[in-house]
Amino acid sequence: MHPRPQLSGNSKTLRLIRAGFCHDCLYLSVCCFQMLRFLLKKPHRTAGAAVALLSVIAAAGDFASSSPPSDHTSGLGFPSQHQFVGSTAPPTDADKDDCKCGKGCLSKNSIANAASVVSPAVVNISISQGGFGRGIGSGTIIDPDGTILTCAHVVADFHNGKAYNKGNVTVMLQDGRNFEGRVVNADHHSDVAIVKIKSNTPLPSARFGNSATLRPGDWVVALGCPLSLQNTITAGIVSCVNRKGSDLGFEGVGREFIQTDCAINQGNSGGPLVNLDGEIVGMNVMKVMAADGLSFAVPIDIVAKIMEHFRKRGKVMRPWLGLKMLDLNAMIISQLKERDQKFPDVDWGVLVPMVIPGSPGDRAGFRANDVVVSFDGKPVESINEIVHIMGDRVGVPLRAVVVRRGNKYVNLTVVPEEAKSS
Incomplete structure (x- = not known):
């Protein structure tokens, strides 16, 4: 094969060729360009040669338009999807690496790479139960000091809100090492537990992401x-x-x-x-x-919030209002207004369809079918917002604004109690 011509990059014409052809057909386009320049310098050449050359250029254009785009750009220069598994395209250096088109794009190595980052920190947890069997579960080392995140039901039993260890905890790492584990905290409601092991050397650990972005x-x-x-x-x-x-x-x-x-x-x-x-x-x-x-x-x-409760007071503190609540949206509000013409004229809020007798909400004066539109001075559109505002403030008075039938606005003050574990 003849060596490919070197491009100086100084010619405006060459720059146009670069812009007009993909990398795969750039070599062919440059050869055609140089041949055309040679014919123009030799006017005695036959017209047939020029016609033949134009045919070659046309074929090159057809080749460029019919060839599939490269792995990361389409024919218009925009990112395109990757080729599906089973493609017959020959492997390239780019195929060996992750996708270059941006964070979050799936390539053939994305899942393997994600797993390889976390796998060393994943552990096997077994519980010996007085010689009568073994409970099996999994966990993740979240700190090199040996702090392990796992499910509460794997390592603990609960009675009257109190956690009791199921038995002796054995933790096996991916490298085959075994450690005796100690249950530090366990919360029945969230099913979150923390186990601790001791190691003379730092252990592989995994980092937390953000589930809110999923x-x-x-x-x-x-x-x-x-x-x-x-x-x-x-x-x-x-x-x-x-x-x-x-x-x-x-x-x-x-x-x-x-x-x-x-x-x-x-x-x-x-x-x-x-x-x-x-x-x-x-x-x-x-x-x-x-x-x-x-x-x-x-x-x-x-x-992460549960672990912060563990760190502060060794247990999870959950405020309880005694209110059944429902997020409102345009469709639900429309249905409620069809059933009751005096339903409040609201565009958003949290409906209270039921108040538990004797609860903090009942003592504060909440009524069934109240719509909460403000809590602790902040407008609310969802139950999660109310829960977030309460946080762990048990025994702290909180103001609420509710709207009742006939568009009557009422200010209430409620004092949350600690929720009982069940």
């Missing part, structure tokens, strides 16, 4: 030790970012889960759910029996 359809990776099989990795997408516990039959204080279609089995509980950046965005807690493709995780933002 969207339905985002790729996630679940890791754990299901059925005692260490280093098991499954992948899927987020199906719902805020699946309410009431939708799953859980009563009491509201809980929310991340729903995914990752394969989760017995022993996955406590393992991490991570995004493509290798950050923990959830803790796997359960799957729905006889319902393939449904698994759930506690959002890592909630886990």
Whole structure:
């Protein structure tokens, strides 16, 4: 083969050629350009040669228009989707690396890379129960000092709101080392627990991400030790970012889960759910029996709040108002107004369909069908906003503004009590 011509880059014509042809056909375009320049300097050449050259240039144009775009740009210079698995295109150096088109883009190595970041910190947790059997679960080292995040139901039993260790805890790392574990904290309601192990050397750990940024359809990776099989990795997408516990039959204080279609089995509980950046965005807690493709995780933002409660006072402090609440939207408001013409003229707020007798809300003067539009001086449109405003302020008076039938505005003061564990 002849060596490819060197481009000086000084010619305006050459720059136009670079702009007009993709890299794959640039060599052909330069050859045509140089041949055309040679013919123009030799007027005695036949017209047939020029016609033949123009045919070659036309063929080059057809080649450029029919060739598939490169891995990262389309024919118009915009990012394009990557080729599907099974493509017959020869591998390139770019194929060996992650996608270069931006953060969050899925390439063939994205899932493997995310898993490799977290895998060393994923552990197997086993519980010896007086020689009568062993409970199996998973966990994640979240601090090099040996702090492990796992599910409360893996390591503890609960009675009258108090946690009791199930038995002796043994933690096995991916490198085969075994450690005796100690249950430091466990919260029944959130199903979050902290186990501690002692090591003479720093341990591999994983970092927290932000579950609030998750969207339905985002790729996630679940890791754990299901059925005692260490280093098991499954992948899927987020199906719902805020699946309410009431939708799953859980009563009491509201809980929310991340729903995914990752394969989760017995022993996955406590393992991490991570995004493509290798950050923990959830803790796997359960799957729905006889319902393939449904698994759930506690959002890592909630886990972080629980851990902050552990750090401050050794337990989780949850304010309780004794109000059943419902987020309002335009459709619900329209239906309620059809049923009751005196329903308040509101565009947003939180409906209180029921007040528990004798509760803090009842003593404060809340009534069924009140619409809360302000809480502690802040406008509210969702239950989560009210929960966030309360935080851990048990026994602290909080002002609420409610709207009642006939558009009557009422100011109330409620003093939350500590919720009882159930």
